[in-house]
Amino acid sequence: MPLARRLLLSASRSAWLARQLSERAFFRRAVRRFMPGEDLDAALAAATTLAGAGIGTVLTQLGEQVTNRGAAAAVRDQCLVVLDRFAAQALPTEISVKLTHLGLDVNPRACLQDLLALAARAAAGQSFLWIDMEESRYVDAALELYRAVRAAHPRAGVCLQAYLRRTPADLETLLPLAPAVRLVKGAYSEPPDVAFPRKRDVDAAYLALAGALLERAAQGEARPVFGTHDLALLGRVRERALALGVVPGAYEVHMLYGIRAAEQRALVQDGVPVRVLVSYGTHWFPWYMRRLAERPANVWFVVRNLI
Numbered sequence: 001m002p003l004a005r006r007l008l009l010s011a012s013r014s015a016w017l018a019r020q021l022s023e024r025a026f027f028r029r030a031v032r033r034f035m036p037g038e039d040l041d042a043a044l045a046a047a048t049t050l051a052g053a054g055i056g057t058v059l060t061q062l063g064e065q066v067t068n069r070g071a072a073a074a075v076r077d078q079c080l081v082v083l084d085r086f087a088a089q090a091l092p093t094e095i096s097v098k099l100t101h102l103g104l105d106v107n108p109r110a111c112l113q114d115l116l117a118l119a120a121r122a123a124a125g126q127s128f129l130w131i132d133m134e135e136s137r138y139v140d141a142a143l144e145l146y147r148a149v150r151a152a153h154p155r156a157g158v159c160l161q162a163y164l165r166r167t168p169a170d171l172e173t174l175l176p177l178a179p180a181v182r183l184v185k186g187a188y189s190e191p192p193d194v195a196f197p198r199k200r201d202v203d204a205a206y207l208a209l210a211g212a213l214l215e216r217a218a219q220g221e222a223r224p225v226f227g228t229h230d231l232a233l234l235g236r237v238r239e240r241a242l243a244l245g246v247v248p249g250a251y252e253v254h255m256l257y258g259i260r261a262a263e264q265r266a267l268v269q270d271g272v273p274v275r276v277l278v279s280y281g282t283h284w285f286p287w288y289m290r291r292l293a294e295r296p297a298n299v300w301f302v303v304r305n306l307i
C-alpha cells in the first residue's frame, strides 16, 4: 500500500488529530466537497436535487464504533426518523448503516434487533436497508447479521469488499439468499495476508466477483450494485453484463457524493440506475480521512482551502 495512503488511514484513527482538525475552518470547507452539510435537512435537500436528475440516493449518518448502548439506540432512532422522512417526501432514497455505529461492539444481539427494526421500517416505506462493511475483523459478524435480517426482510443488502482475500468464499455463501450486494474495493488498512495490497489484484478480484453477481442477476436472483468510481473497471463490468445478457436496469452503480457527477448523469442516460451515497452528521473525521486516502491528491484540495 502506498505510504501516503497508509499514513492517511492511520491518521483516520487518531482522536488527537480529529480534535485538532475538525474545528478548523479550512478543513471544514474542504469536507464540504464530499458532503452537502452536517444536518439531515442538507442531505435530504441534496437527495431532492439528485432525484430531479433521475439519480437515487442512499443516506448515511456518519459515525462508527460507539461504546455504549444508549448511543447505539440514539443512532437507531435517528435512522427511523430518516426513513419516515423519505416516506413523507416520497424520495427515492435508501439508508446505509455501519454496524459499529449500531453498537455491534457493545451488544451484538441488540444490534440485530435494531437492524430488524430498521429493515421493517424501510420495507414499510418502500425503501431499503444497506449494511456497510467495516474492518475485516467485523466481516463474520456483519455477514451473520445480514443473513438474519435477509431471512426476515427482502429489502436489505450488504457491502462486500473486493480487496479481502476471503470475499469470493463469502459471496458464494450469500448467493443462495438472492442477495443485494454492494461491491466495493475496500477502504480500510488491512495486512497483506488479509487484503490484496496491489490495485491490479483488487481490480481483478472485483471483476471476478462482479461476474459471479451478474450471473445470478441474469436469473433474477441478485441485486448487484457496483460501488466504484473506477470508470475503466466499470466499463469492463458492463461488458461482462452485456455478454451475459444482463440489461443495464438489472444492475446499479452507486457513487459517493461529490465524485464523478458528470459520469453519474451519463450512466443514467445509458439506462443504468445510479444512486449517490450522501453522508451527513458531525462525526465525519475518520470517514473524510478515508476519502483522502483513496486519492491522496485530495490533500491538495484541503491545502487550497487554507489559502
Ligand SMILES: Cc1cc2nc3c(=O)[nH]c(=O)nc-3n(C[C@H](O)[C@H](O)[C@H](O)COP(=O)(O)OP(=O)(O)OC[C@H]3O[C@@H](n4cnc5c(N)ncnc54)[C@H](O)[C@@H]3O)c2cc1C
Pocket (backbone or CB within 6 Å): 131, 132, 133, 134, 159, 161, 182, 184, 185, 186, 187, 188, 227, 228, 229, 230, 231, 254, 255, 256, 259, 277, 290, 291, 292, 294, 295, 298
Ligand atoms: C457507494 C459506495 C459505498 C461504499 N461503501 C463502502 C463500505 O461499506 N466499506 C468500505 O470498505 N468501502 C466502501 N466504499 C469505498 C470503497 O471501498 C473505495 O474505497 C472507494 O470507492 C474508492 O475506490 P474506487 O472503486 O472508486 O476505485 P479507485 O481505484 O480507488 O479510484 C478510481 C478513480 O475514482 C476516483 N476516486 C476514487 N476515490 C476518490 C476520492 N475519494 N476522491 C476523488 N476521486 C476519487 C479517482 O479518479 C480514481 O482514480 C464505498 C464506496 C462507494 C462508492
